[in-house]
Amino acid sequence: MFKVNFDNRVALITGAASEKGIGREIARQLAKRGALVVLSDINEEGLAVAVQEIQDLGGKAASVILNVTDRNQVNQQVAEIVKEYGKIDILINNAGVTRPTRVLDIEEKEWDFIFDINMKGTFFLTQEVLRYMKEKNYGRIVNLGSVSGKRGGGIFGGSHYSAAKAAVTGFSKAVAREMAPFGITCNTVEPGLIGTEITGGLLTEEKKEVLKNDIPVGRIGTVADVAYTIAFLASENASYITGEEIDINGGSHID
Ligand SMILES: NC(=O)c1ccc[n+]([C@@H]2O[C@H](COP(=O)([O-])OP(=O)(O)OC[C@H]3O[C@@H](n4cnc5c(N)ncnc54)[C@H](O)[C@@H]3O)[C@@H](O)[C@H]2O)c1
Structure with missing residues (x-):
């Protein structure tokens, strides 16, 4: 039987x-598989709870405070993880x-954020x-x-978010091409609407009902829907998939 296994693998997950x-669900799914x-x-508080939850289930988990926009902190924490x-x-x-x-209302500060x-x-x-x-000649990156x-x-x-996510996809493709000779793959997943807190509470029950009508699969996506796909892309078995974008949207956008 085909099984995704991450024994002896170290994974860093941001956010x-x-x-x-x-x-958090990606962390659970990877930890569950070793x-x-x-x-x-x-x-910090959320991290402590998330780590405890995985450890309680017998998984191996640690945490680091890391603001992805802080170059020095990124470099320091990545070095610490590799050292450890x-x-x-x-x-x-x-x-x-x-x-x-809306595009006419976006201020520069919010665009940059x-x-x-x-x-x-x-x-x-x-x-x-x-x-x-690159030193290890192995890697899996999923954006x-x-x-x-x-x-x-x-x-x-808004349009700033669309632009930033399209940029992430283009970036991933170029990284994939450059890094392929070093055993490193880089892929992007493109989720549709997933029931999380990113919508800032705007996703009311009434709104959910309306949105569901536009999704051929007939439901809003779950965090597990996204995490399963990422777990596969992050596995050794996915070594021949790179520079790819995988839609996870219940058919709400098919191209
Ligand atoms: N939920 C969806 O419908 C959906 C759809 C498509 C794509 N996505 C993408 O999936 C990813 C996860 O989204 P989610 O829905 O789980 O959101 P979420 O709001 O539940 O989680 C986002 C996490 O990012 C962290 N974060 C914010 N700023 C940070 C920073 N500067 N440094 C480090 N961490 C920071 C937050 O603390 C939070 O834990 C995001 O990249 C999002 O754009 C989500």
Whole structure:
């Protein structure tokens, strides 16, 4: 039987503290399959709970405070993780933020906020972790894009979010091409609407009902829907898939 296994693998996941978030579920799914997961986030309290939860289930988990927009902190924490655990085999660039602001109302500060976390943070982490992956001639990077970056806007994302996620996808493809000779793959997943807190409470029950009607599969996505796909892309078995973008959207955008 085909089984994804992460024994002896070290995974770093950004934005992994959020209680109902995709990052925390990715950590759970990788840990369940044997990985040592390093959860990172700016939310210290959430991290502690998430790590405890995985350890209580018998998984191997640790945490680091890491703001993806802080270059020095990224470099220091990545070096610390490698010093402690010897390597980083898997990097999941999951930290992200969105705002439902109309294009005419976006101020420069908000544009930078969205780009810094979604795109520049992905660049900082990828560049720093790649140095170590290259030494080992092995690596799996999975970046979080969004359906918003493909179809032009989502339900909760403004044009800055669409642009940043499309940039993440383009970045991933170029990294994939450059790093393929070193046993490193880099892919993007493009989730549709997933029931997490990123919508800032705007996803009311009434709104959910309306949105469901536009999703051929007939339901809003779960964090597990996203985490299962990421677990496969992060596995050894996915060595021939790189530079790819995988839609996880219940058929709400088919291209
Ligand atoms: N939920 C969806 O519908 C959806 C759809 C498409 C793509 N995505 C993407 O999936 C990823 C996860 O989203 P989610 O829905 O789980 O969101 P979430 O809000 O539940 O979690 C995001 C996490 O990122 C962390 N974070 C924010 N700024 C940070 C920073 N500067 N440094 C480090 N961590 C930071 C937050 O503390 C939080 O734990 C994001 O990249 C998002 O854009 C989500």
